[in-house]
Amino acid sequence: MIRCKGFGLIDLLIFVAAATILAAVAVPSAGSLRDGLAADRIVDLADEMARACHRYQLDTGRCASELSASTDGHSYTHPRHHELSMPQPHAGWHGPYLEAPLRQDESPLGGPVYLVTDLDLAPARGFALAGEEGLTGGSGQMLIFHGVPRRLAELVDARIDGKKAGGPWQAQGRVEWISEGQGSLCIFLMKFEQTRGDQR
Numbered sequence: 384m385i386r387c388k389g390f391g392l393i394d395l396l397i398f399v400a401a402a403t404i405l406a407a408v409a410v411p412s413a414g415s416l417r418d419g420l421a422a423d424r425i426v427d428l429a430d431e432m433a434r435a436c437h438r439y440q441l442d443t444g445r446c447a448s449e450l451s452a453s454t455d456g457h458s459y460t461h462p463r464h465h466e467l468s469m470p471q472p473h474a475g476w477h478g479p480y481l482e483a484p485l486r487q488d489e490s491p492l493g494g495p496v497y498l499v500t501d502l503d504l505a506p507a508r509g510f511a512l513a514g515e516e517g518l519t520g521g522s523g524q525m526l527i528f529h530g531v532p533r534r535l536a537e538l539v540d541a542r543i544d545g546k547k548a549g550g551p552w553q554a555q556g557r558v559e560w561i562s563e564g565q566g567s568l569c570i571f572l573m574k575f576e577q578t579r580g581d582q583r
Contacts, residue, residue, distance in 0.1 A: 421491035422538035425568070428489055429526050429543070432498055433572040435467045435480035436524045442475040446500035446524055446575050451485045453495075460484075467498070494530035494565075500575075501525075506561040507569040511554060522575035531568040536560035539568060 432449070439447045447466040450459040462469035468481040490496045502523040503509060509518025531539075537552065537560075544556035552558070557571040 418535050418538055421535055422542055424489075424491045425528060425535075425539050425570075426542045428496070429570045429572065431481070432467075432526055433524070436498070436572055439467055439476075439478065439480050440573075440575070442477050443471075443473045444475065445473060446522060447480075447498065448500055449481070449485045449498040451487045451489065451496040453487060490528055490530075492528070492530045492535075494528065496529075497527045498572075499525050499527060502571065502574070506563065506567040507559055508554070508561070510557065510559060510569075510571045512556065512571065519571070519574060524572040524575070526570045526572060528568040528570075530565040531560065532566055533560065533562065536566065536568050539570070543570065 436447055439445070445466075448464060449467045450464040452459045452464075459465075462471065465484040466473075468479045468484040470476070471478070485496055485498065487493055487495055500522060502525050503520040504525070504527075506527070507525060509520040512519050536558070540552045540556065540558040540560070543558050544552070552560075559569040559571075561567045561569070
């Protein structure tokens with residue numbers, strides 16, 4: 384008679400221990416990878432918006448607004464909310480400067496994204512830029528992401544401002560993070576330099 388050996392208690396304990404060790408290593412790595420990809424998407428979108436704003440300003444002499452349309456298509460769908468992507472009546476407009484209107488799903492977190500023309504607009508509190516005295520505010524271009532957790536904001540700050548976590552990173556440089564609510568990430572794109580007489 385041939386006896387088949389199955390898993391014994393010791394084999395089961397070894398398997399459970401190995402699986403636990405693998406899970407302990409893999410889960411944080413997956414979270415770090417996900418946060419890294421999300422930070423890359425935010426930085427890429429900020430770069431794309433900065434280029435579009437610069438071209439728009441050169442053509443029209445104005446700052447542009449671009450507000451993410453809701454996923455259900457019921458808010459911020461009018462062309463006045465998409466000056467970079469939809470035809471505008473402004474003199475010199477030679478767009479579109481973006482391939483498509485800004486959408487909420489362009490945020491890795493699925494929340495609203497706003498390109499605004501006022502650097503002092505809440506939730507921002509002004510930007511402490513290198514080489515500038517005081518806070519930079521007034522007319523300019525800023526990108527706002529809502530619902531951004533601290534860990535992701537720190538990664539974005541490290542990629543844009545080159546800072547390491549630990550210092551007062553959230554209120555210095557081009558990246559500002561405000562913890563109130565679910566967390567808002569503000570990214571300075573450019574200060575408005577008037578090139579034409581037409582400005583809001």
